[in-house]
Amino acid sequence: MTSKELNKWKEIYERQFHTVYQVAFLYLKRKEDVEDAVQAIFLKQMEKGKQFRDEQQERAWYITVTKNYCKDVLKSYWKKNVDVGDVPESISEESKEDSLLERIMELPIKYREVLFFFYYEERSIREISKFLKKKESTIGSRLAKARALLKEKLEQEGAENER
Numbered sequence: 001m002t003s004k005e006l007n008k009w010k011e012i013y014e015r016q017f018h019t020v021y022q023v024a025f026l027y028l029k030r031k032e033d034v035e036d037a038v039q040a041i042f043l044k045q046m047e048k049g050k051q052f053r054d055e056q057q058e059r060a061w062y063i064t065v066t067k068n069y070c071k072d073v074l075k076s077y078w079k080k081n082v083d084v085g086d087v088p089e090s091i092s093e094e095s096k097e098d099s100l101l102e103r104i105m106e107l108p109i110k111y112r113e114v115l116f117f118f119y120y121e122e123r124s125i126r127e128i129s130k131f132l133k134k135k136e137s138t139i140g141s142r143l144a145k146a147r148a149l150l151k152e153k154l155e156q157e158g159a160e161n162e163r
Contacts, residue, residue, distance in 0.1 A: 026105075026112050
């Protein structure tokens with residue numbers, strides 16, 4: 001691999017690492033699994049040598065591939081049949097301190113992903129619907145339901161803390 005090619009891969013990695021990591025964390029929740037996913041995703045890109053029109057297409061590809069990879073991992077025999085331990089222990093120390101993130105991580109994946117894309121990635125409902133290949137109305141409904149579930153969890157936590 002030439003230094004020019006190596007620099008190209010380094011730039012892509014630096015641009016997309018954060019997104020790939022966050023999407024993988026949304027699905028897998030365990031730091032070790034997320035790190036494995038990140039490595040697998042970038043190796044897949046290097047092997048395929050896929051070229052992108054622009055950074056938006058590149059980002060969409062990484063989100064889609066990461067999502068699909070994580071779904072495959074979650075469907076695997078190992079994940080279904082082996083107790084991997086308590087999820088909260090596997091969340092990084094930084095995120096343990098973030099009560100909101102913990103509550104988001106407790107939501108079903110279909111709600112976590114819309115919250116992530118809307119608030120953390122600052123994507124529009126239209127963009128999210130393209131990424132997830134769902135109707136805009138479905139994304140809007142999921143976003144509203146996710147907010148309601150999150151509000152309920154936070155209110156319950158507040159009530160428990162007052163006791």
